[in-house]
Amino acid sequence: MRLFPLVLLATLGCRNKDVTPEETAPIGETGLGITDADGDGYDIESDCDDGDANVNPGQAEVPYDGLDNDCDAATPDDDLDGDGFGEADDCDDDDARVNPDAPEACNGIDDNCDGAVDDGVGLVFYADNDGDGYGDPADAVQSCEGNAGYVADDSDCDDTDPAVNVAADEVCDGIDNDCDEAVDEPQAVDAEDWYPDSDGDGYGDADFPQRACEQPSGYVDDDRDCDDSDGAVHPGADETCDGVDQDCDGTLDEDAIDAATWYVDYDGDGYGASRFTAEDCDQPSGYVDNADDCDDTDSGISPAAAEICNGVDDDCDGLTDDGDPDGPNTVTHYPDSDGDGYGDSADAGTDSCELPSGRTEDNSDCDDSDATVYPGASETCNGVDDDCDGLTDQDDPNGPAALTWYPDDDADGYGDESDAGTVDCALPAGAVEDNSDCDDTDAAVNPGATEVWYDGVDADCDGASDYDADGDGYDSYDEIGGPDCLDTDASVYICGSTQGSAGQTCATILNAYSAATDGVYWLDPDGDGDTSDAWQGYCDMTRNNGGWTLVLNNTQAVSHSGNPTMYQAINSVLVRGGSLSSTLTAFDLWVGVGEWGDIGTYARLEVGSSPSSISHQAFYTLTLNAANDYQLSMSAGTITIGSSTPGMYSYHNGRRLTTYDDDNDAYSANCATYYGHPWWYGSCWSGSFWGGTSHQEAPYWTSSGSDYYAWGAIWLQ
Structure with a gap:
């Protein structure tokens, strides 16, 4: 009903659109000739009611007057909070959160305008009648605030x-105390452990316990049965001799009721004495099952012994010697005419209890007239059976004391060591007693000959190598390629270990002695046999198959003092900062380039923070032209670590050696003076193994001003 006047005015306004400007001029006219009927400053185009000066876009909306005062449909006349509900339905038109579609919340407000506050919302609480903090799920209320006597939990059974x-x-106790719908389950705090008693002997098996409030059928409360499959085995059973632990005490057959009685047998003859006994299932050591020995201190006296003539009751029957119908065991004796302790084998012998003088119980003498003939005598070459075995002289395998003869085909007085020899009492023709000749076809070869070294012949037959003149167990390197480079001194047996045993290179030392390790060795690269010009160098015997000779070593931390001359750079081995050792980062090394060609032309270049942390490594063929200031020549190589080409190849290749006293570089000044060391310099500002721009003592890999490292080395092979 409120909208009717507004509609009417809008209709009237629309009619004004059909009136010409001349006809409306008395009421009001805009500067554009458009009519403003109500004179409120808004023409008919923008005024939603040009018949009412209180209605135009410049007016404020007046609530609930039935007019669109501000001509803006977005500000309804009866929905001040803009929630889509007008005065008729909205119970609080000042709050957009309150309207018939709003959800009810616990806030003390009728949010959904249904006339009830906080209805149907809040938490569910459950009655806790017994005050234990757990509620009854069957007695629940919903409330924004908890009620007295109610809790949020509903788990009380x-x-x-x-x-x-x-x-x-x-x-x-027959009650489900913990509300898990189970009564008196095995987890009850006062439940007991019960054990199966499969054999019904009243003792249970501890390996299979069952916890329960009541004793299960077939279970007992004792867990000490060690075999629940046998009713005769349990802690209360008697132990018997059967290899079974009947009483479950962990010991077999102890204190068994059927144990036997055993008697001590001190003399070990199988018969015991009754004064010491033992009860046991098994026979104890030193005991027997009888007490029949009449003298347990003599193993020759027992019921099993034979009665002999000795004044003793040997067989324990109470009778002695001839008085015993079971004996005596009389002595049979034979004449020993030659007194050698052996009786005449041809004599029939005589029995008696006593052994007469001049007689013996033995009858094995084959000649009782000769004291040198008897069993056990040494067979000699005399045509007599000396040892009475029926064989004479060399026909006797136990003798005789004949000689073994060996052929001496080369007549040098030494017999053939490979011949088994001939045993004979007489010397065969062409034979000798000796068998030490290692070559019986050559009279110049025998133990008495003088050894001629290195001819491949063991002239003195001592079995030693013919290439080990000093007898140290290592063959000569010069003669046969062995590890001994000084075969005249037994105290030196490894090439390179002394100046006199200097090896030509590290590679030759490793080839001669494969067990050689990294370290300092004496080297003589010219290989002329004169080691007076040998020098100590460092060898890498392990990396890259070993045999590498160190010719350049630069450690950034070592000062480049003592700049070498050209003569020194060619002929000297220079060490700075310390002495040669396995710690390569402790010294600088320059081996005179005059030695390089004799060492080898295969070069290994490497740089890094240390020998154990290499950043770049490459292998090149490297030669030096001595006739042109040792001009450097390198062929294309292989880069094995890193990817950059070394400046020694890319920049320094083809250049001549420069020292502070012989300037061959491409710079106006002397680069060797600047970096304190010889090198194949181009420009002083291009990096070398001895330094580069701003880092005069650091080895460079490329010629770049930033590619420098703490350590660098060149090895040859």
């Missing part, structure tokens, strides 16, 4: 008993 709830311990 008996709200009349405070001792019954989900946090309670289950006990054996």
Whole structure:
């Protein structure tokens, strides 16, 4: 009904659009000739009611007057909070959160305009009648605030008993104390352990316990049965001799009721004495099952012994010697006419209890008239059976004391060591007693000959190598390629270990002695046999198959003092900062380039923070032209670590050696003076193994001003 006047005015305004400007001029006219009927400053185009000066876009909306005062449909006349509900339906038109579509919340407000505050919202609470902190799921209320006597938990299965709830311990009382729908389960705090008694002997098996409030059928509360499959085995059983632990005490057959009685047998003859006994299932050591020995201190006296003529009751029957119908065991004796202790084998012998003088119980003498003939005598070459074995002289395998003869085909007085020899009492023709000749075809070869070294012949037959003149166990390197470079001194046996045993290069030392390790060795690269000009160098015997000779070593931390001359750079081995050692980062080394060609032309170049942390490594063929100031020539190589080409190849290749006293570089000044060391310099500002721009003592890999490292080396092979 409120909209009717507004509609009417809008209709009237629309009619004004059909009136010409001349006809409306008396009421008001804009500067454009458009009519403003109500004179409010808004023409008919922008005024939604040009018949009412209180209605135009410049007016404020007046609530609930039925007019669109500000001509803006976005500000309805009866929905001040803009929630889509007008005065008729909105119970609070000042709050857009309150309207019939709003959800009810716990805030003390009728949010959905249904006339009820905080209805149907809030938490669900449950009655806690027994005050144990757990509620009854069957007695619930919904509330924005908790009610007295109610809790948020609904897990109590008996709200009349405070001792019954989900946090309670289950006990054996017929009640579900912990509300898990199970009564007196095995987890009850006072439940007992029961053990299966499969054999029904009243003792259970500890390996299979069952926890329960009540004793299960077939279970007992004793867990000490060690075999629950045998009713005769349990802690209360008697132990018997059967290899079974009947009483479950962990010991077999102890104190068995059927143990036997054993008697001590001191003399070990199988018969015991009754004064010491032992009860046991098994026979103890030193005991027997009888007490029949009449003298347990003499193993020759027992019921099993034969009665002999000795005044003793040997067989324990109470009778002695001839008085015993079971004996005596009389002595049979034979004449020993030659007194050699052996009786005449041709004599029949005589029995008696006593052994007469001049007689013996033995009858093995084949000639009782000769004291040198008897069993056991040494067979000699005399045509007599000396040892009475029926064989004479060399026909006797146990003798005789004949000689073994060996052929001496080369007649040098030494017999053939490979011949088995001939045993004979007489010397065969062409034979000798000696068998030490290692070559019986050559009279110049025998143990008495003088050894001629290095001819491949063991002239003195001592079995030693013919290439080990000093006898140190290592063959000569010069003669046969062995590891001994000084075969005249037994105390020196490894090439390079002394100046006199200097090896030509590290590679030749490794070839001669494969067990050689990294370290300092004496080297003589010219290989002329004169080691007076040998020098100590460092060898890498392990990396890259070993045999590498160090010719340049630069450690950034070592000062480049003592700049070498050209003569020194060619002929001297120079060490700065310390002495040669396996710690390559402790010294600088320059081996005179005059030695390089004799060492080898295969070069290994490498730089890095240390020998164990290499950043770049490459292999090149490297030669020096001595006739042109040792001009450097390198062929294309292989880069094995890193990817950059070394400046020694890309920049310094083809240049001549420069020293502070012989300037061959491409710079106006002397680069060797600047860097304190010889090199194949181009420009002083291009890096070398001895330094580069701003880092005069650091080895460079490329010629770049930033590619420098703490350590660098050149090795030859």
